[in-house]
Amino acid sequence: MLKNLWNDESGVIISAELALVLTIAVLAMVVGLSEVAVAVNTELNDISNAIGSLNQSFAVTGFAAGTALTKIKSTTGGSRFTDGVDDCDVNTTCEIVCGAPTTPVGDGGSIL
16 A cells, blocks of 8 residues: 555646746735735825925914904004925835935945
């Protein structure tokens, strides 16, 4: 019985085909997941651009109250804030770090 089991070769081709199919499937899954990662990063960049383009300026009007004889009872001056553009607002590239490029220390240049 052990000799028959040792000489049995009926499953060799199926095992080789299965290994080939699994290898191709794993490679296809790696490529697919890589494309999913790129698509997710692109969408997150779009969301960050949308948040960066929000205008956060506001204004509060003043208030004054008085009598018929123009005697002032109460008054407030109002307030205003204007949102300026930040460094990374509406960043159209996929860079994580914004700002000027720097020269590495070992190249003899100075760091900006």
